[in-house]
Amino acid sequence: MEALKQELKEKIIDVLNLEDIKLEEINDNDALFGDGLGLDSIDALELIVMLDKDYGIKLVDPKEGKVIFKSIETMAAYIKENRAK
Amino acid sequence: MSRGIAITGMGIISAIGNTVEENYVSLVNNKMGITTIENISTVHSGEIKVGEIKKTNQQLVAELELSPDNNFSRTAMIGTIAAKQAIQEAQISSINEYKTGLISATSVGGMDMTEAHYYDYFEDENLVKYISCHEGGDVAHKIADELGLKGMVTTISTACSSAANSIMLGARLIQSGKLDRVIVGGTDALAKFTINGFKTLMILSDGYNSPFDDNRKGLNLGEAAAYLVLESDEIVKKENKKVLARVSGYGNANDAFHQTASSENGDGAFLAMEKALKVANLKPEQIDYINVHGTATPNNDLSEGRAIVRIFGEEKAPDFSSTKPLTGHTLAAAAAIEAVYSVLAIQNNVVFPNLNFQTPMQEFNLIPQTTLKHKNIEHVLSNSFGFGGNCSTLIFSKSE
Amino acid sequence: MRKTYINGLGCISVQETFDTIFLEKAEINENDTILPVKTPVYKDFISPVAIRRMAKGVKNGIVASAMAMKEANVSTVDAIITGTGMGCIEDSEKFLKAIIDNKEEFLTPTSFIQSTHNTVGAQIALGLQCKAYNLTYVNGSISFESALLDAKMKIEEEEANIILVGGIDENADYTTSLFKLAGFIKRENEGPYKVLNATTKGAVYGEGATFFVLENEKKSTTYAEILDVEIINKLDVNEVESKCSAFLEANGLQVSDIDTIVLGFNGDVEFDPYYKILSENSFKNTPQAFYKQLSGEYNTASAFGLWVGAKIIKTQEVPEIISVNNLEKPAYKTILLYNQYKGIDHSFTLISKC
Structure with missing residues (x-):
């Protein structure tokens, strides 16, 4: 689980071009959207593609992302539960 | 007081008809034009439906009597068809008789050709002619040439509001006296580019779009072109034109x-x-x-x-x-x-x-x-x- | 009728055109066929969260517009009007390649969104929280002039007092390779690529973002008044002179009233005759300037041309690096600009000192 969280942080920084943010600045329970990391709905769509591409998880409704992408913690838990690859 | 700028002609080609009359018949008879895609090969063909003009590019070339070495994009072809209809309804025979302009609108331009040939340009020199038809302005030039129009020609591209802005600019150009007559409208052909683009935004419906319904699931993309002729009151009066x-x-x-x-x-x-x-x-x-x-x-x-x-x-x-x-x-x-x-x-x-x-x-x-x-x-x-x-x-x- | 004044400029180009006066640091590169912009420090103008998804054209547009607004000392505008021939083509390329290479799978929206032509104008509006009129023109080499004409009309209609107008285009690798294939860009190994009296086809390509703050009032920062803009889709070489005189006449002027003509020479032997006919005939005795040896050719290079024209009026000099015929005038009051690309999309723009 810890490794997965670390992996997610790296991927988020890479996929979303967060070049100014360091790995250790993202805490597992920090809000990714809104006031936290400041991500927005386009980032959510990028993350949905990442779930599909890297973990074989297909979301059909972008609204599902709201809950899943709340924090690194929630993302990791969801991926662990649902991953197909 | 005048009620605005006169519209004296219109032309349209869409998924529900190839003329104004055909579109009207479909509108009053609930004849939907949303179907499975036929003219573009896409991996999404099973899961999306589109409003497609059921004519192949070859059929459009034949209809417009274009020479075999033409480099018209599909966007330019359907645009030309609609613009020609508009000119005809407005009974314009000598297009440059008055200060006439064309304000077109497009978002994809010649993307249909670009995406079809993107990696092949270096392999096949016969395709190189399509490189210049990519940009939005090429569509307006092609239409202007087909109409024989010489004057102010420009194109607006503000995504899905583009043609509204071209109609607005046309009205303002007549209002200000800069032009006496202006052909305004827009054209966009279906393209893999937009199909996939809207798909990434997750706003394509997998069924038939249902506006203002609580269970709406997104849009169906379509392709179409429509142009209107706007004329000054002076022309309308002088030529006793019918104002639509x-x-x-x-x-x-x-x-x-x-x-x-x-x-x-x-x-x-x-x-x-x-x-x-x-x-x-x-x-x-x-x-x-x-x-x-x-x-x-x-x-x-x-x-x-x-x-x-x-x-x-x-x-x-x-x-x-x-x-x-x-x-x-x-x-x-x-x-x-x-x-x-x-x-x-x-x-x-x-x-x-x-x-x-x-x-x-x-x-x-x-x-x-x-x-x-x-x-x-x-x-x-x-x-x-x-x-x-x-x-x-x-x-x-x-x-x- | 209300007048339109240029009250602020911002220019990101192949040359150092920010933090400079007027081309004093300009250098002519005659060895390359593609000229990249000199990039400003983007992060001085755009927040890190906002910048991460921005295309090159968006970043340049935001910086150039911010510079123009700063110079004009305005914090808000009544309209944002842009011109771009190809939009953010780098992202269009990226998305299209992804579609083809990944067979329409695992695509993400960012580059698709950036590829929409009005993305620069939209992002400027977003940054300024400006809910006003926002339009984008995409019509080859008159994309910028269409925006300029619209802006002038807006001021005349009393619909706006302060308008941001700009031209933006960017180079992208695959597209430039296609343009080389099609012969739009000069072949390699045929240099030096001189713009005047060139003997080869095609042009050296550049990129850039040039913005202007236009206002209905003259103020201390005013460069010039925009008298008129005309756009014509198609002309034969032998029609240029008569069109040009008709344009001047419509503004109550004749050739002798023009203190400098700024011509869009791009070194394409096939189409430079459009400029030569003016250069060698009606305007033989008029100071002439050219600029694409500095900016490179691109759809909105003529915005760089207007920047040059405005600077000539402000500084009252035609720097040697842009002079065609080394003629001088005691004062530079009225300037005419003429541009076209490949014989289509002609524009005449007239500005004057006020």
Whole structure:
């Protein structure tokens, strides 16, 4: 689980071009959207593609992302539960 | 006082007809043009439906009698067909007799050719001619050349509101006396580029789009072209021209909220409608019909609906409908298509039905007109909103 | 009728055109066929969260517009009007390649969104929280002039007092390789690529973002008044002179009233005759300037041309690096600009000192 969280942080920084943010600045329970990391709905769509591409998880409704992408913690838990690859 | 700039001709080709007449017949008979895609090979063909013009590029080339070495994109071909019809209805024989311009609109331009040949250009020198047809301006040049037009030619590209802005600019050019006559409208062919683009935004419906329905699931893309001829009152008088209707109001505003999504309260839409009413010198209650943007994405219809409530009041909204269940969302051409439909509504005194509607939205009490309704129509308001918060409203009015 | 004044400029180009006066640091590169912009420090103008998804054209547009607004000392505008021939083509390329290479799978929206032509104008509006009129023109080499004409009309209609107008285009690798294939860009190994009296086809390509703050009032920062703009889709070489005189006449002027003509020479032997006919005939005795040896050719290079024209009026000099014929005038009051690309999309723009 810890490794997965670390992996997610790296991927988020890479996929979303967060070049100014360091790995250790993202805490597992920090809000990714809104006031936290400041991500927005386009980032959510990028993350949905990442779930599909890297973990074989297909979301059909972008609204599902709201809950899943709340924090690194929630993302990791969801991926662990649902991953197909 | 004049009721606006005279419209003396229109032309259209869409998924529901190859002429103005055919489009009207489909509109009043609920004949949807949304089908499985045939002309483009895409991996998504099983899961999406589109509003496609059922003519191949070869058929379009033949219809336009283009030479074999032509480099017309599909966008340019359907645009030329619509523009020629418009000129014909306006009975223009000598196009450069007056100061005449062409204000076109497109979002994909020649992308259909670019995506078809992208990696092949270096392999096949016969394809190289298509490199120059990629850009938006090429479409307008091709149409101008086919019409023999020499003068001011330009193109607007503000995503899905593009053609509304070209109609607005055309009206202003006549109003200011810079031009006597202007052909305005837009054209967009279906392309893998837009199909996949909208797919990444997760706003494509897997079924038939159902605007203003609580269970709406997104849009169907479409392809179409429509052009209108606007002429000065001097020409109309001198040549005793028949005026189909008038462009009486227009407004553009920016939502300044998000790159693709509309704001919760529809600020941009509200400002655009407010501006258009002001230009037309009309009160909201004078609008008889709203041809809404109504793409059937969760976000658009909520935002547009809220803006309508703000302008008209929830209980006093006029009859409204989206015609996109018939045509699909034709992007940069949409506002020109819907301008033609607005004029048809005025000419025939009808409100076209909003198909596929079942369940009212929870957020407000706005119910679209779901059946064909006959009543006197003096003024139609037409909305078109695009990416980048680009919101435009046009108002069309009966001439006398 | 209300007048239109240029009250602020911002220019990101192949040359150092920010933090400079007027091309004093300009250098002519005659060895390359593609000229990249000198990039400003973007992060001085755009927040890190906002910048991460922005295309090159968006970033340049935001910086150039911010510079123009700063110079004009305005914090808000009544309209944002842009011109771009190809839009953010780098992102269009990226998305299209992804579609083809990944067979329409695992695509993400960012580059699709950026590829929409009005993305620069939209992002400027978003940054300024400006809900006003916002339009984008995309018509080859008159994309910028269309925006300029619209802006002038807006001021005349009394619909706006302060308008941001700009032209933006960017180079992208695959597209430039296609343009080389099609012969739009000069072949390699045929240099030095001189713009005047060139003997080869095609042009050296550049990129840039040039913005102007236009206002209905003259103020201390005013460069010039925009008198008129005309756009014509197509002309034969032998029609240029008569069109040009008709344009001047419509503004109550004749050739002798023009203190400098700024010509869009791009070194394409096939189409430079459009400029030569003016240069060698009617305007033989007029100071002439050219600029694409500095900016490179691109759809909105003529915005760089207007920047040059405005600077000539402000500084009252035609720097040697842009002079065609080394003629001088005691004062530079009225300037005419003429541009076209491949014989289409012609524009005449007239500005004057006020």
